[in-house]
Amino acid sequence: DAMVIQNPRYQVTQFGKPVTLSCSQTLNHNVMYWYQQKSSQAPKLLFHYYDKDFNNEADTPDNFQSRRPNTSFCFLDIRSPGLGDAAMYLCATSSTLAYSYEQYFGPGTRLTVT
Amino acid sequence: TQLLEQSPQFLSIQEGENLTVYCNSSSVFSSLQWYRQEPGEGPVLLVTVVTGGEVKKLKRLTFQFGDARKDSSLHITAAQPGDTGLYLCAGAYNTNAGKSTFGDGTTLTVKP
DSSP states (O other), X not given: OOOEEEEOSEEEEOTTOOEEEEEEEXXXXXXXXXXXXXXXXXXXXXXXXXTTEEEEOTTSOTTEEEEOSSSSEEEEEEXXXXXXXXXXXXXXXXXXXXXXXXXXXXXXXXXXXX | OOOOEEEOSEEEEEXXXXXXXXXXXXXXXXXXXXXXXXXXXXXXXXXXXXXXXXXXXXXXXXXXXXXXXXXEEEEESSOOGGGOEEEEEEEEOTTSTTOEEEOOOEEEEEEO
């Protein structure tokens, strides 16, 4: 089945130690998103790729970076994680060919910062 | 900035009761999605509505898109404990470079 895969599901890192989260998709969607979600809150968009074009949200800290080496893969790099960065990180995809813009989410990576 | 107001924020009901969740905006959307998210998992798409006045049913769930495509509602009939989760609405524009605007979510708890 076509899907969005996130690895790892759980990640523990130390304060200040760089960490990379990965996302892959078999849907062949041209848009990929990274969201941060804290407990019982709505997902907060960090940035997204529209094809190869990177779109950063104005309030996304510089500590967060992203790479999309090809259509299928997207990475979230947190350069110096702080305790406040502990959260669920969600990857999602959508296709602009499907005019509805519905998004398909991965299962998320739960990041713990110690 | 397009805003999507979702209400109520929290809802705790007994099994068998009915409930409605609302999603309102002053902006017109090209389409609107409803998602359900269970703890520790990613949101799962429930439905997409695209036509003003559209009504879609998914078993005990009824979704309606407002005539002006600015608002939507989700009605659950005879709620069950398995309906427990975070419900999110999201509005999309075909000119917004692939972005959607999410509501703040409704946390639903259905007690047996």
